[in-house]
Amino acid sequence: MxxxxxxxxxxxxxxxxxxxxxxxxxxxxxxxxxxxxxxxxxxxxxxxxxxxxxxxxxxxxxxxxxxxxxxxxxxxxYHYFRLTPPGSHTVQVCMGTACYLKGAEKLHGELERQLKLMEASGVRKGEFHVENVRCIGCCGMAPAVVMDGDTHGRLCPDAVKDILKRKRGK
Ligand code: FES
Structure with a gap:
């Protein structure tokens, strides 16, 4: 019934x-x-x-x-389209020329590493949706990442962990 x-x-x-x-x-x-x-x-x-x-x-x-x-x-x-629901947070890693030359790939690698660690400690898989984008128009701040609409520039891989933590309010 x-x-x-x-x-x-x-x-x-x-x-x-x-x-x-x-x-x-x-x-x-x-x-x-x-x-x-x-x-x-x-x-x-x-x-x-x-x-x-x-x-x-x-x-x-x-x-x-x-x-x-x-x-x-x-x-x-087209990479723009998604087949799965977006995460609660969106992280866009700029892979434009200026950012690429200043280490965007390392930032991306550290981001993936940190997210794996977070998932292993219980953070829901997919809470952070990561995507690579072309120049976001602030090459003077390369390498740059946009997190939920906020731009973070001149980042070193170590800073990625802090940004993710702040986003989660921890
Ligand atoms: S290349 Fe990254 S902001 Fe222009």
Whole structure:
């Protein structure tokens, strides 16, 4: 026998699906017939949902009359698109020329190392979403990292640990 809370959960899931379908339809229609529209639609979907969930991609394929393979071809070609939910924190490591020359790769390596250690000590995997980006426009502060929208510059690998700790409020 289903409980009331199971009914409520099912109800809210169905509401979410209905809302998602409506939103996908609206986005697809907004870009209908325009050149390169699949990329723009996927941008809009990622802005809306934070990533491109499989169910949403499926709905989009149905709405546009195209295959899932075509959608995944675009998603996997452009690094910008995400197939999994973003972490609570986003860390963007600048890999532009100035940052690269001043040790961005070492920063990235230390970041990955620190996150592995944090996960081993119980921090949820995926709490920090790390991505490499091109020049973020502050080459004078190279090497630079943007953490949840805040830019940190002239970083040495040792500073990465402190930034992560501060982010977690520890
Ligand atoms: S190359 Fe990193 S800010 Fe320009």
């Amino acid at each position: 289903k409980t009331k809370s199971a009914d409520a959960e099912l109800g809210s899931l169905l509401d979410w699906v209905e809302g998602m379908r409506k939103r996908v339809r609206e986005i697809a229609r907004e870009w209908e017939g325009r050149e390169g529209n699949l990329i723009m639609i996927l941008h809009a979907i990622q802005n809306e949902f934070g990533y491109v969930p499989r169910g949403v991609a499926n709905e989009l394929a149905r709405e546009m009359g195209i295959s899932m393979a075509r959608i995944y071809e675009v998603i996997t070609f």
